[in-house]
Amino acid sequence: MNKEDYFIKQFSSNKIIGDDGAVIKNTVYSMDAFFQNVHFKKEWMSLKQIAYKSMIVNISDAIAMNAKPKYALLSVAIPSTYKKQDLKDLAKGFKKAAKEFGIQIIGGDTISNEKLDISVTIVSKTKNPIYRSGVKKEDLLCYTGELGSCKKDLEKLFSNKKVSKKSKFIKPKLNPEFFYEISKYVNASLDISDGLFFELERLSKASKVGFEFFKKIHEDIGTSGEEYEMLFSFSKKDLKRIEKIAKKYKVKLNIFAKAVEGKYETKSKNHHF
DSSP states (O other): OOHHHHHHHTTTTOTTOSSSSEEETTEEEEEEEEEBTTTBOTTTSOHHHHHHHHHHHHHHHHHHTTOEEEEEEEEEEEETTOOHHHHHHHHHHHHHHHHHTTOEEEEEEEEEESSOEEEEEEEEEOSSOOOGGGOOTTOEEEEESOOSHHHHHHHHHHTTOOOOTTOTTTSOOOOHHHHHHHGGGEEEEEEOSSOHHHHHHHHHHHHTOEEEESSOOOHHHHTOOSOOOEEEEEOGGGHHHHHHHHHHTTOOEEEEEEEESSOOOOOSOOSOO
């Protein structure tokens, strides 16, 4: 049983739930947890890197909904062993992400804990939110960048090997300007946090469509999580426009399927629980 899906279904009567963020009028609210020994191990990343990534993964959700982040609330469970320098390092990571994306940190909560657990709430503004439910039949499906490196790097970390500081697992690379510019041509979108196959299943369920793949996608590509590349659908008539914008921002496009009647489910192992 997928416990995450089962738990979310307990609130399924609330139609606001089900996307990367909750849209209320022109405001998008998104929240992500980033917990020690669940999302990261302390040995893998510096405190600054941990704090930075905890915000970036949430900012990615806002971008996927065509929303611009404005404010952040932080909830941080801090081990009693942490010194002043540790707290400064954490703060540096939060402030670095906030500065990069023009976000004001407006509050939150801190508690004492045995391990470092972080929850970040991002408040964003949008005039035209993009949902997972907008895929139309015959839409082309596309993801940005390269997939697979995060899964490889995670396997290295589990084997006590080091990975590059530039690894997307350590520092996700977002392309907000590109996505905001193509947003008027995008019918549905979400970011790839749990792996391409799992995100496609979510798109299929929300939009009630299936997918016809142009070529087989290898398991290592389709199940690589924490990539934070964008997955989106659009009409074929807008392909040239999107390609031109992608070239402008040096973003690689991977058009791999089209939407058809039916539904899509992955048989790959889910990452949750």
